Amino acid sequence: MRWTRAAVLAATLSIVTAGCGAGPSDRPGVAVQRPPVAGTATTSAAPAPLPKAxxxxxxxxxxxxxxxxxxxxxxxxxxxxxxxxxxxxxxxxxxxxxxxxxxxxxxxxxxxxxxxxxxxxxxxxxxxxxxxxxxxxxxxxxxxxxxxxxxxxxxxxxxGIGGSQPIDCLPTEIRRGLADNAQSGPGAGDPVARMTKLSQDGTIACRDFLQPYEGxxxxxxxxxxxxxxxxxxxxxxxxxxxxxxxxxxxxxxxxxxxxxxxxxxxxxxxxxxTDAVTRAEQAVQGAEAALTAFAQRCVGVGCSLGADPRAAVTDLVNRAAGGELGDISANALLTAVSGFLGSPRADQASRVTELSDTLAAAGRGDRGPLSNLIRQEAAATASDGQFVNRCTDTQLPPTPAKANELAGTWAGKYPVFGKAAAIGLMECAAWPVSTAPPxxxxxxxxxxxxxxxxxxxxxxxxxxxxxxxxxxxxxxxxxxxxxxxxxxxxxxxxxxxxxxxxxxxxxxxxxxxxxxxx
The missing domain is CATH 3.40.50.1820 (Alpha/Beta hydrolase fold, catalytic domain)
Structure with missing residues (x-):
């Protein structure tokens, strides 16, 4: 059952009770000296026995x-x-x-x-x-x-995520605009302004759809x-x-x-x-570091992206931004790359080869494998339920002016993921600001x-x-x-x-x- 108005009404009336290659490293940990953590509890008394699951x-x-x-x-x-x-x-x-x-x-x-x-x-x-x-x-x-x-x-x-009761609240054009980071379609010349408008329209649609459960x-x-x-x-x-x-x-x-x-x-x-900008910048730093690590591993196995895999990925993102990859937007490509690099799959050796072959094929004009990867990663990270939950969790989003400033700054500081991340800060700009959970x-x-x-x-x-x-x-x-x-x-x-x-x-x-x- 999906979160439709009829389904939501039904939910208030009844209780549903359905039953309805290189793997993980096995080398030992390495102790690294650090100063004591502030606030760590110390006591001379014998600790009480811990409970067990x-x-x-x-x-x-x-x-x-x-x-x-x-x-x-x-x-x-x-x-x-x-x-x-x-x-x-x-x-x-x-x-x-x-x-x-x-x-x-x-x-x-x-x-x-x-x-x-x-x-x-x-x-x-x-x-x-x-x-x-x-x-x-x-x-x-x-x-x-x-x-x-x-x-x-x-x-x-x-x-609203995964197998839980799904949410279906975003109109198709808004969902597509968010997935493309507002960098395609009408008004694409000012993606921050367009993302802000998508946030407004998406927020109204979902909160109206979910009321009185939107909180x-x-x-x-x-x-x-x-x-x-x-x-x-x-x-x-x-x-x-x-x-x-x-x-x-x-x-x-x-x-x-x-x-x-x-x-x-x-x-x-x-x-x-922390605020939304700090969280986003930390994620961008991690994405850039993961891409660098992927590129190093890629060179080590002689992957299909050539001698400089990071440059090859950067070039492909620029080509997508220029419309050279058909209906694949730059943000869709970045979502697929960062999602794949962050995948919980532990078989990193085969993952490196799989991603490099997919991107190399797209560079040659064969976009089929990349389109499949984009669909897979979008399904894992971009559902309506994730929009609602992410926005509910967001505290202190920036103003459009600040997002525009960051788009310029981060584009130079974080050349692959920075600009898209700054624009993406506006995804939840219209959602009512919540207080951080205690x-x-x-x-x-x-x-x-x-x-x-x-x-x-x-x-x-x-x-x-x-x-x-x-x-x-x-x-x-x-x-x-x-x-x-x-x-x-x-x-x-x-x-x-x-x-x-x-x-x-x-x-x-x-x-x-x-x-x-x-």
């Missing part, structure tokens, strides 16, 4: 969906022993009862043949970056998974959906992994339901306490934070702001850095996965400042 007493009605799920995300044949199960469950539109009715949330469970049947699941949310089910499918389809061999992982899709798509409501899963499982404690924007959801859960959190892993978190005031468990040095989704700046917030809540914590490119860390690095697994077992944190090789 529990096996569900009343599980969801799972159905096997392995190959259809992998096909949906373009991940190829299922690895031996992998089982993906799909389920749905009802969650209140608003847990306080202010708005009546229920919402259909989707969950995906991944396990291997050797995964112990009595191991409690790890709950995953990737927020609005891409569906949580897509993130989990990418991890599960990788050549190795220490985590998945040890315990099942259950991904919960955010409202229920923020991170705290996403946390409520995870809490509903815990209640359905009838367990006291869960282990929670939040990646990217999902770290904001996980922190909201920890604030609202901290007594039910046994373990908290924040992987490649987006920064907290952060946990007190955390009684240690928290594990991971980050990558070349993350094209959120960049690498989020770690410090998040560890600062955790320290302010009085929690012990440790940060681990991965030296490769991609998002999130836990889907790519075997070294990081083993550290996560040690933490999940007994709450053991690695040395703060540990680094995992690419």
């Amino acid at each position: 529990e096996l569900p007493r009343t599980d969801l009605s799972w159905r096997e969906c392995t190959q259809p799920t992998l096909d949906q995300f373009g991940l190829g044949p299922a690895p031996a022993g992998l089982v993906l199960d799909c389920a749905e469950y009802a969650t209140p539109i608003d847990s306080t009862g202010t708005v009546l009715g229920s919402f259909r949330a989707a969950a995906l469970r991944a396990r291997l043949a050797q995964t112990p049947a009595d191991a409690p699941p790890l709950v995953l949310t990737s927020g609005s970056d891409r569906s949580s089910s897509a993130t989990l499918a990418g991890l599960a389809a990788g050549p190795a998974s220490v985590l998945l061999a040890a315990r099942p992982i259950v991904a919960v899709d955010r409202r 229920t798509f923020d991170a705290p409501h996403a946390a409520d959906d995870i809490e509903q899963l815990r209640r359905q499982w009838q367990v006291d404690h869960i282990a929670l992994l939040g990646t990217g924007n999902g770290a904001k959801v996980a922190l909201s859960y920890a604030r609202k339901y901290g007594d039910h959190v046994a373990r908290l892993v924040l992987d490649s978190p987006e920064p907290v306490g 952060l946990p005031e007190k955390l009684g468990i240690p928290v594990f934070v991971l980050g990558g040095v070349a993350d094209p989704v959120v960049g690498s700046g989020g770690q410090s702001s998040v560890t600062g917030a955790i320290g302010s809540a009085g929690a012990r914590h440790a940060a681990l850095s991965w030296q490769g490119f991609g998002h999130p860390v836990s889907t790519h690095s075997g070294c990081a996965q083993r550290a996560v697994l040690d933490y999940l077992k007994e709450g053991k944190l690695p040395a703060d400042g540990t680094a995992c090789p690419a």
Whole structure:
């Protein structure tokens, strides 16, 4: 059922209860000295025993969906022993009862043949970056998974995203204009002004469509959906992994339901306490770093983009901006490249070859593979539900004048992704400005934070702001850095996965400042 006015009305009247090559590095972590983290709790008393996640007493009605799920995300044949199960469950539109009715949330469970049947699941949310089910499918389809061999992982899709009840609120022309970053069609000469108008029209369409539920798509409501899963499982404690924007959801859960959190892993978190410009610039820095890392790997394997892959990509983006790639816009190309570089697929060797061959073919005039990649990445990152959730999460967007200024500055500073990112800042400019969800005031468990040095989704700046917030809540914590490119860390690095697994077992944190090789 889609979010149509009729469907929304029906939701207020009933409760839906459907059951409905080079892999991760296995080299050990490298300890890196860092000064003590401010706010880290210290005590001479023996710490209280940590709670443990529990096996569900009343599980969801799972159905096997392995190959259809992998096909949906373009991940190829299922690895031996992998089982993906799909389920749905009802969650209140608003847990306080202010708005009546229920919402259909989707969950995906991944396990291997050797995964112990009595191991409690790890709950995953990737927020609005891409569906949580897509993130989990990418991890599960990788050549190795220490985590998945040890315990099942259950991904919960955010409202309107992935398998959850979808939202269909944007008119086709607005959806296409947003996808092209307002750089094609009428008024394309002033993309910032056109993006601002698209934001206005899209905001009116979606908020009118969703009323009176337009205020229920923020991170705290996403946390409520995870809490509903815990209640359905009838367990006291869960282990929670939040990646990217999902770290904001996980922190909201920890604030609202901290007594039910046994373990908290924040992987490649987006920064907290920052404005939209800062977050966007950090993401651009990560995208440029990921492209450079890709180009270096590309040269190393003698890929089809030639001796200077970065220059070849830059030239292709410029050609797209000039209309030389037919109906493929420059922003559609950038979305495909950054999305592919940030894919949770861990088989980096084959990914480098696949992307280079796709881009080289487009440069020769064969745009078919690139068009397929664009459709795949747009489906993963550009749904109406993601527009609604992203805009609901956005704080302090810039003015059009500031976006125009940044478009000029970033075009020189970040030559591939900068200008498009500055224009994209206006996507949510018309959405009512929300306050940042409050952060946990007190955390009684240690928290594990991971980050990558070349993350094209959120960049690498989020770690410090998040560890600062955790320290302010009085929690012990440790940060681990991965030296490769991609998002999130836990889907790519075997070294990081083993550290996560040690933490999940007994709450053991690695040395703060540990680094995992690419």
